[in-house]
Amino acid sequence: ATPNTSGAADASDTGTGVTLRFGELGSALTQQALLEAAGEFDDLPYEVEYSLFPAGPAFMEAVPSGAVDLSIQADTPSIFAQVGGIPIKVVGVQASVKTGESFVEIVANPDSGITSVADLKGKKVAVLPATILQYTVVRALEEAGLSYDDITPVELPLTDAPAALAKGDVDAVASLDPTLAQLKASGAVVVGTGLGITSGYSYVVATDAALADAAKSEAIADYLGRLGRAEEWAVAHGDEWAAISSELTGLPVELAQAAQERSAAGWVAIDDQVIALQQEQADAYTALGLIQTPLDVSAYYDDRFNDVLTGGTK
Amino acid sequence: MVIDAPGTLTPPAGGTAAVQQPVVVEARGITRAFDGRGVLHGIDLTVRRGEFVALLGRSGSGKSTLLRILAKLDTEATGTIKVPAQPGVAFQDSRLLPWARVLPNVLLGLRDGDARERARTLLDDVGLGDRARAWPRQLSGGEQQRVALARALAGAPELLLMDEPFGALDALTRIRMHRLLRELVSRYSPSVVLVTHDVDEAVLLADRVLVLTDGRLSLDEQIDLPVVGRRSHPGFVALRSRLLTELGVGDDDH
Amino acid sequence: MVIDAPGTLTPPAGGTAAVQQPVVVEARGITRAFDGRGVLHGIDLTVRRGEFVALLGRSGSGKSTLLRILAKLDTEATGTIKVPAQPGVAFQDSRLLPWARVLPNVLLGLRDGDARERARTLLDDVGLGDRARAWPRQLSGGEQQRVALARALAGAPELLLMDEPFGALDALTRIRMHRLLRELVSRYSPSVVLVTHDVDEAVLLADRVLVLTDGRLSLDEQIDLPVVGRRSHPGFVALRSRLLTELGVGDDDH
Amino acid sequence: MSAPPAPAPPARPPRTDGVPADGSVRVGVDDRFHRAPSRPAGLQRVTQVAGRAIGPLFVLALWWVASAQAWVSPILLPAPGTVWAAAVDLVSSGKLQDNLGVSLGRAMTGLGIGLVVGVTLALLTGLSKVAELLVDSNVQMVRSMPILALQPLVIVWFGIGEPTKILLVALAVTFPVYINTHAAIRAVDARFVELATTRGLGRLALVRHVVLPGALPGFLTGLRFATSISWLVLVVAEQINATAGIGYLMTQARTVARTDVIIVGLVVYALLGLLSDTIVRLVQRKALSWSSTLQAR
Amino acid sequence: MSAPPAPAPPARPPRTDGVPADGSVRVGVDDRFHRAPSRPAGLQRVTQVAGRAIGPLFVLALWWVASAQAWVSPILLPAPGTVWAAAVDLVSSGKLQDNLGVSLGRAMTGLGIGLVVGVTLALLTGLSKVAELLVDSNVQMVRSMPILALQPLVIVWFGIGEPTKILLVALAVTFPVYINTHAAIRAVDARFVELATTRGLGRLALVRHVVLPGALPGFLTGLRFATSISWLVLVVAEQINATAGIGYLMTQARTVARTDVIIVGLVVYALLGLLSDTIVRLVQRKALSWSSTLQAR
Numbered sequence A: 001a002t003p004n005t006s007g008a009a010d011a012s013d014t015g016t017g018v019t020l021r022f023g024e025l026g027s028a029l030t031q032q033a034l035l036e037a038a039g040e041f042d043d044l045p046y047e048v049e050y051s052l053f054p055a056g057p058a059f060m061e062a063v064p065s066g067a068v069d070l071s072i073q074a075d076t077p078s079i080f081a082q083v084g085g086i087p088i089k090v091v092g093v094q095a096s097v098k099t100g101e102s103f104v105e106i107v108a109n110p111d112s113g114i115t116s117v118a119d120l121k122g123k124k125v126a127v128l129p130a131t132i133l134q135y136t137v138v139r140a141l142e143e144a145g146l147s148y149d150d151i152t153p154v155e156l157p158l159t160d161a162p163a164a165l166a167k168g169d170v171d172a173v174a175s176l177d178p179t180l181a182q183l184k185a186s187g188a189v190v191v192g193t194g195l196g197i198t199s200g201y202s203y204v205v206a207t208d209a210a211l212a213d214a215a216k217s218e219a220i221a222d223y224l225g226r227l228g229r230a231e232e233w234a235v236a237h238g239d240e241w242a243a244i245s246s247e248l249t250g251l252p253v254e255l256a257q258a259a260q261e262r263s264a265a266g267w268v269a270i271d272d273q274v275i276a277l278q279q280e281q282a283d284a285y286t287a288l289g290l291i292q293t294p295l296d297v298s299a300y301y302d303d304r305f306n307d308v309l310t311g312g313t314k
Numbered sequence B, C: 001m002v003i004d005a006p007g008t009l010t011p012p013a014g015g016t017a018a019v020q021q022p023v024v025v026e027a028r029g030i031t032r033a034f035d036g037r038g039v040l041h042g043i044d045l046t047v048r049r050g051e052f053v054a055l056l057g058r059s060g061s062g063k064s065t066l067l068r069i070l071a072k073l074d075t076e077a078t079g080t081i082k083v084p085a086q087p088g089v090a091f092q093d094s095r096l097l098p099w100a101r102v103l104p105n106v107l108l109g110l111r112d113g114d115a116r117e118r119a120r121t122l123l124d125d126v127g128l129g130d131r132a133r134a135w136p137r138q139l140s141g142g143e144q145q146r147v148a149l150a151r152a153l154a155g156a157p158e159l160l161l162m163d164e165p166f167g168a169l170d171a172l173t174r175i176r177m178h179r180l181l182r183e184l185v186s187r188y189s190p191s192v193v194l195v196t197h198d199v200d201e202a203v204l205l206a207d208r209v210l211v212l213t214d215g216r217l218s219l220d221e222q223i224d225l226p227v228v229g230r231r232s233h234p235g236f237v238a239l240r241s242r243l244l245t246e247l248g249v250g251d252d253d254h
Numbered sequence D, E: 001m002s003a004p005p006a007p008a009p010p011a012r013p014p015r016t017d018g019v020p021a022d023g024s025v026r027v028g029v030d031d032r033f034h035r036a037p038s039r040p041a042g043l044q045r046v047t048q049v050a051g052r053a054i055g056p057l058f059v060l061a062l063w064w065v066a067s068a069q070a071w072v073s074p075i076l077l078p079a080p081g082t083v084w085a086a087a088v089d090l091v092s093s094g095k096l097q098d099n100l101g102v103s104l105g106r107a108m109t110g111l112g113i114g115l116v117v118g119v120t121l122a123l124l125t126g127l128s129k130v131a132e133l134l135v136d137s138n139v140q141m142v143r144s145m146p147i148l149a150l151q152p153l154v155i156v157w158f159g160i161g162e163p164t165k166i167l168l169v170a171l172a173v174t175f176p177v178y179i180n181t182h183a184a185i186r187a188v189d190a191r192f193v194e195l196a197t198t199r200g201l202g203r204l205a206l207v208r209h210v211v212l213p214g215a216l217p218g219f220l221t222g223l224r225f226a227t228s229i230s231w232l233v234l235v236v237a238e239q240i241n242a243t244a245g246i247g248y249l250m251t252q253a254r255t256v257a258r259t260d261v262i263i264v265g266l267v268v269y270a271l272l273g274l275l276s277d278t279i280v281r282l283v284q285r286k287a288l289s290w291s292s293t294l295q296a297r
């Protein structure tokens, strides 16, 4: 039985009558395939409806319409959702990168003479504002004894950076895959990483409306459990999953494999430490002037699934 | 000119008989100025049913302006006016819709069942029966004018307002069109106001001639000449000469 | 009609003297068909300098078509043609540029220094000296036609091609325009081809009349009448009557 | 047959049999298709401006009510008060003016270039068969491509500085100007071109006296588009290495979920649209005073 | 004075003094402003198509050389061969056709709605003063706002399903149609409206016989825009919860850095642009056969 995917109607034929509406980010719907490949999709006691958004902020824009229930995202969207008053909570935190790896890297033109973060002083660095990329640059500079004012940040859409680097309009780029792979393929060298800066966490956000609905909340707990197991399966079967996902996303299979090699899985309990990491980021954005009034991110956390995800079922 | 078909023609509705006819057009104190230049200064005009009025006047004297007012196309003129709702109008430019072929142009606005047949007959009458499917731009100047004439006649209107409808026609075609017009007039008895610069045409066709000078009707005269053989009537030459004088043309000029 | 100013007028360039003049227009075997309907069937025409040719013909006979060909505006006609580069053309529609005022319309394409002054004089001559700054749409039909006439004359062209340039004018204005034309003709000696449907006008003005019938010149005749007092000359009535017959109008019709 | 001459009817009051007896002082129909009765020009202008304001005011009122009645969540559509506060903030800090100034420079430069290129191309393809064959299909193809997807190529060729932003504006502006002007040139009445030929007008004089004036209404329609597009494109163009500009302001507000700022931006866009539109209308009224169309009421 | 009657000149070969003696068989000037000499229609069509292809072929050649000479990095502009391979792949897997099909449905639906709305609005504002005052400024304002910024509001009101995508297309299509048709209606010669009045034409008949045919050229210019915009807007619209469509394909290719697929997409867009343009041109030729403009060569 193949349950409904995006755009499906009510799930009146299932036992609970609950339909979970999951907003996937990226370039293609892959989650159902992942669950199926891991054997987690067969006996769902509720319906799941997937929709696709290019990035976190786009998902947040859809939240008030009531068309979505939950999603998994990178660090920043939930922070800025809080600024905009979007009614969501972070209900799960997931490790997505192996320890010792980082998915953010700062690369430079080989002939720019830049070999380390310290060399970025006075250089033009392409960043995407209000993202983990910007945060990484800010923190990396601090660690090298510099400040954000010591570089010339160049705000560019992620996909435009390779052209700007090729043209020599910027000296370095903070990027992530698959653009990062493209940059490296054209000869850019890595001069810094997000190691020790980025948590490598993914954040599950659920809408307040969904959390207020007991049946839905229960379904979310169950679904996240399955998702966690499926992701562990993917980490264990890297090549197999890379083949499936590259077919779906159009990402060259080598890139998919490379990404898969870095990835990790496993739930992290929502605690003060996790919240502090996010608070640090929020404060950095406040310092950059992107957030006007200081933010207490803990207000946007809900640890009701801690037990289910990190204790009981596993 | 009416010798060919005397049976089909009735005498014009001029003379004492016409006074009994109901008023079709009544205009009082029609005044019109363009940007301060006065063109019409309080024109009074009454036209009765079946009356055929020729309107003469110098170029730029306001003939077309008056006709447009009678057709209720001028919102800035002042005065009082009563006219039938839908006059048949032949504009000075033939004003065919460029995007409609000849027949639809003639049919424009006619809804009754046999309009199509009547339009076809009229096109035959104006000698363009075979051009019904031509575009206006494919017609010669005179042909366009004849289509416009057919269109003005097609509704069998109570009032015909015609602004130099024969200006672009050669002598023979013009005679044919005169004949057609007289025929239709005698059949339907519309009131006609015909603007023309051809004094002979005015005297030949009309029951009454007006001359517009300096924004006023400087001459308003019944033509009490016989319909048949009018041209050879002694009154014809006299009236013609009087009108030319009124229009400023000395006898020695002509 | 030329009594008023006999001193300024010279005799028309017709008659034996004209044969000595150089050829200005030479057309050979001009043939034109529209969508298979032949309109002109091999017209031959030679016009000499200073010659004043009137072109008559029924509506739709191809007069405008021939004139357009002489103005080199028809790329689909076949035949051979030699004409001066820039004729002065008065189209059947007055064809004023709607976005240009009267004076610029007259001046269109004239570059020489005193063109402006000449244009102003011509506007005075056609009675529109005070309308130089009007938009074309603000003019009456006859006024538009006179602006187009002034424009055709303004370049003092070697060849004048005029398509019913007086069609919308009243008798007096028409006489004045005739006079103006004759005056300019006598001053600059252009060759003139004048399309008209007014047989009197043709006989009064021209040195030579052509009648176009069924795509051929069915009549081509020199007018050997005196310029002054032509209308009262016995030859006038005879020629007029001959032309009307050629055009299909019986004496009894008129 | 011959009717005996009859005397002229005696002068007497006209009878109105069969005709309704009510007389109206104004002649004719009062319809928008006809020149409106002349009123003091100033008063007319005021009425018109007031009339035009009705629409926007209605929308504003609707927004107010919707917010007050909580028909829409304030997250999506903040109340007018909130937006007003954000606007006051943006204005008093000088942020709005600065960003508008920067964008104005880019929009105007791009618009200027686009106008020149668009009109030149339209003249070329409108007047020369060869140019049309060579240029027209290319223009059509480039016009059909998403600017977003072309952006990397533009960056490679023109870098990420001001030229690229202006180029993107110019590119976007060129097409409406080109297409409308091209269409208008092709719609110029061939009779006027004939006339020009008989007057010996050269190419240039033909363009000046016939083609351009004839194509002016179409060009102005293109210009109406172009002005608003020049601002719209900045939303995309000012994502590339911009630190100021109304597009930058919008993108930034979107990334950080500042709906109130977004709405201020939208209002600014709307006002800019109205403003440039009003200017084009004025130009239109002035430039087309010769025409006797519905336009020239 | 009176000249003596002279005999008609004897028939003799015409003299050509002062006139160049070279005779040309064709009469008149050969200029694009005039109806071209009639040639077999088929041959003419072939020449025209070939002519139109010159431009694109030139661009293709340039691309080939640029790639071969490595003027541009293959990562930014892959060689024609690479792109061809990607295209073959997309076609043989059926991906291109499927996505095109989905987008075609959206584009056509949105186009249809936008056409109806645009023309209706243009008729309203073109014919009624009141409607113009109420509607026109609002339309101008909405048109001036960036669709990207309106997206959140659209999502709230219409969700993230098909309606939103179609709505965005319809919205984007409405404006060019509206503006061009509105301008064209206003440019309809008032003389024809006068004529209609004397013929007692009602509003509907006036629209049918005078306003619509008179505004047709302007409408078609708007349609030319609208067709390509309907496709362009999908690049944005198909970012909202789309899993198929040409816009989705482009966005996906951009996110996964598949430049070759992007180029395939661009070519598809270009071809779509050419195709819809050709269709509109054909409609134009057919619908405007009455006109004697430069268009109707």
Ligand SMILES: Nc1ncnc2c1ncn2[C@@H]1O[C@H](COP(=O)(O)OP(=O)(O)OP(=O)(O)O)[C@@H](O)[C@H]1O
Binding pocket: B137, B138, B139, B140, B141, B142, B143, B168, B169, B170, C034, C035, C039, C057, C058, C059, C060, C061, C062, C063, C064, C065, C066, C092
């Ligand atoms: N573009 C065209 N397409 C088809 N037929 C045409 C075209 N132009 C003219 N004709 C036809 O050619 C014939 C001659 O036209 P032309 O305009 O030369 O007549 P004309 O002698 O000037 O008539 P008029 O005195 O009415 O102006 C007419 O029957 C007309 O319908």
Ligand SMILES: Nc1ncnc2c1ncn2[C@@H]1O[C@H](COP(=O)(O)OP(=O)(O)OP(=O)(O)O)[C@@H](O)[C@H]1O
Binding pocket: B034, B035, B039, B057, B058, B059, B060, B061, B062, B063, B064, B065, B066, B092, C137, C138, C139, C140, C141, C142, C143, C168, C169, C170
């Ligand atoms: N829209 C306008 N604006 C300004 N003046 C105008 C306008 N329409 C007409 N006129 C002027 O009003 C006067 C009368 O014009 P009208 O068209 O009534 O003359 P007409 O008697 O028909 O002349 P014609 O015999 O030449 O057609 C003319 O002098 C003309 O220039």
Ligand SMILES: [Mg+2]
Binding pocket: B063, B064, B065, B092, B163, C140, C141, C142
């Ligand atoms: Mg008139």
Ligand SMILES: [Mg+2]
Binding pocket: B140, B141, B142, C063, C064, C065, C092, C163
């Ligand atoms: Mg003619």
